[in-house]
Amino acid sequence: MGRSPCCDKNGLKKGPWMQEEDHKLIDYIKKHGYGNWRTLPKNAGLQRCGKSCRLRWTNYLRPDIKRGKFSFEEEEKIIQLHSMLGNKWSVIAARLPGRTDNEIKNYWNTHIRKRLLRMGIDPVTHGPRLDLLNLSSILRPSLYNQSQMNISRLIGVNSLVNPELLKLATSFMSSKRQNQNQNFLLTNVDQNQLCSFHVQNQYQQLMQSSLDLPTQAQQLPACTSLNTSPCSIPFSNEAQLMNMDQFPSNFSDFNDWLGNALPSNLTEDYAPVPPNYDYYGSDQHRQTVIDPSLSDTSNFQSNNSNPSFGFAASVLSSPSSSPTPLNSNSTHINGSSNEDERDSYCSNFLKFEIPHFLDVNDFI
DNA sequence: AATTTCCCCAACCGCGAAGTT
């Protein structure tokens, strides 16, 4: 039953692909398709293992790959999907035509994840960062607002729970309820079951945190591995995501949508703060960072409609072993300055406090 | 100009799932 090596490693080349190898692989697949990856390299005259060939094809040579920078729309979609699916990169990629799971994964790890951390958002849970909040609770144990009262009334632990944890719970409730709502739309599961499941889950986490404050931050990875994070909300079927288009793509409309999608009692009791899931702010802001000079769509547009492998010129014109994204379409995420701007968009997103004397970057 | 540090991303690795014999 054990896994056998994908190929005999002896004598097989590793590392970056040469242009000649790319040509061989493309020529072979053009003629024969890509049925058996194990035998393909031998038949194509390549000194590579099948796995390497498959990766090279799916991540770089495939004709329908869209290269270039991610648009705002794409990034927004990635964040939405990641909040529901977690690191299911292949599923996320399936929702982003022309993007590979590897590309999305890299982009998440190098851009989005860092940005969320800077914003004080946990990129795993899409809620506030527990490490920062835990520090906040230690340093400033005094706040007690209406939101906290709602939560404490619901769980009946007014005097036992650290107020900051209640505040944290409020933030999580907003964030997680968002996910519930998405699932509510995405699935046909009975909404009451869905909500009760998550509410119960959240209360368990809250109570656990309340009773074990010093280790709260340390518990986060454990929670993740135990599939209790919102990223791990179980989908009975990935096809359920196909309905996601019904979900408001622009979260500025979220409040209206929420009112329709959520039972009124939940809206009142569980949602003292309307969720704001717009990581970037308004479209008005968004337009300010569009770089029209990068809107060239000449070479790397998807060739889905072109069955004649029109990729050869565009792909092979770039250095094969170190591909450089040449361009892209749509609105672009362009460089670090825009990332800074994006940070500023999110000033209203955070529904929790990080003491201003704490340098967030110290925790990244 | 030289060196070091940082960052990005293509490619690799190991594992589990699915398929086949």
Added chain:
DNA sequence: TAACTTCGCGGTTGGGGAAAT
């Protein structure tokens, strides 16, 4: 049904270019 093969996924690495010193 066990043994084996193949595929695809997610995590990680390391080479190379850019930025900083």
